[in-house]
Amino acid sequence: MVVFVCFWFGRLWLGLDLTCYRVLLFIKCFALCLGLSAWVPFAKNASKGCTACLAWLVLGKGYLLIFLKLTVVSVLDVFEAVKTRRSIRSYQDKPVEEEKLQNILEAGRLSPSAVNFQPCSVIVVKDPLVKERLSEAYSKAWFVKAPVIIVVCAAPDKAWRRSDGEEFWKVDAAIALQSMVLAATAEGLGTCWICAFDEQKAKEALGIPAFMRVLAMTPLGYGAEVKGQVTERKPLTEVVHRDRW
Ligand SMILES: Cc1cc2nc3c(=O)[nH]c(=O)nc-3n(C[C@H](O)[C@H](O)[C@H](O)COP(=O)(O)O)c2cc1C
Numbered sequence: 619m620v621v622f623v624c625f626w627f628g629r630l631w632l633g634l635d636l637t638c639y640r641v642l643l644f645i646k647c648f649a650l651c652l653g654l655s656a657w658v659p660f661a662k663n664a665s666k667g668c669t670a671c672l673a674w675l676v677l678g679k680g681y682l683l684i685f686l687k688l689t690v691v692s693v694l695d696v697f698e699a700v701k702t703r704r705s706i707r708s709y710q711d712k713p714v715e716e717e718k719l720q721n722i723l724e725a726g727r728l729s730p731s732a733v734n735f736q737p738c739s740v741i742v743v744k745d746p747l748v749k750e751r752l753s754e755a756y757s758k759a760w761f762v763k764a765p766v767i768i769v770v771c772a773a774p775d776k777a778w779r780r781s782d783g784e785e786f787w788k789v790d791a792a793i794a795l796q797s798m799v800l801a802a803t804a805e806g807l808g809t810c811w812i813c814a815f816d817e818q819k820a821k822e823a824l825g826i827p828a829f830m831r832v833l834a835m836t837p838l839g840y841g842a843e844v845k846g847q848v849t850e851r852k853p854l855t856e857v858v859h860r861d862r863w
Pocket residue numbers: 703704705706810811812813814815848
């Protein structure tokens with residue numbers, strides 16, 4: 619109760635737009651306070667949050683801001699999302715909240731592109747009939763079971779080309795999709811890069827004009843499977859060269 623009051627007063631007072639996700643964090647912090655840390659995920663962050671609550675009570679606004687920053691930023695840390703993102707191939711029926719979808723799309727919109735030409739477009743598919751048609755391009759049952767499918771397209775003619783003719787629309791589109799994938803992870807949502815689809819059928823299903831290319835798609839939704847952190851990767855010593863090959 620105390621935490622809730624602190625939180626809502628803190629929010630009004632500081633004008634911080636903290637989402638439900640962060641409210642949950644505060645509940646976790648309070649639970650930690652009560653010695654329930656064994657059941658609390660993100661215990662490391664929770665302890666910071668707990669300190670933030672106490673700091674608010676004892677020391678006031680300045681300290682709260684510092685600790686809030688430590689807490690919120692670390693929970694939504696990009697590296698955390700990189701480590702916990704996995705390809706999710708099973709989804710719950712639960713719909714994706716519009717606010718979360720907007721945040722995810724915003725992450726794609728803000729992504730960089732070569733020379734800032736911004737050749738990418740995104741199609742958000744929710745309509746079951748459209749999903750059904752899209753399944754002709756990629757027929758895995760779990761793919762269309764996700765409540766949302768995001769399709770990333772790019773216009774090669776509007777994208778930057780290097781002087782040797784190398785095209786970069788794929789790079790631009792890939793960056794946009796990966797930004798959305800990481801944003802989705804931070805929102806607690808599952809995704810899975812899909813490229814093994816029939817591009818022509820996808821274009822027909824979605825009425826995509828001939829001049830556009832479809833790079834990739836991802837289902838988006840609450841996962842019905844739990845996977846651990848990313849592990850099966852080559853070690854840094856094998857993939858990183860320093861100063862020369
Ligand atoms: C460019 C790209 C294309 C992919 N295409 C597919 C696909 O068509 N179908 C699929 O099930 N997974 C696809 N994946 C997912 C990979 O299989 C997966 O990322 C990889 O096995 C590592 O597993 P993780 O994502 O859980 O870490 C693709 C991933 C990437 C990066």
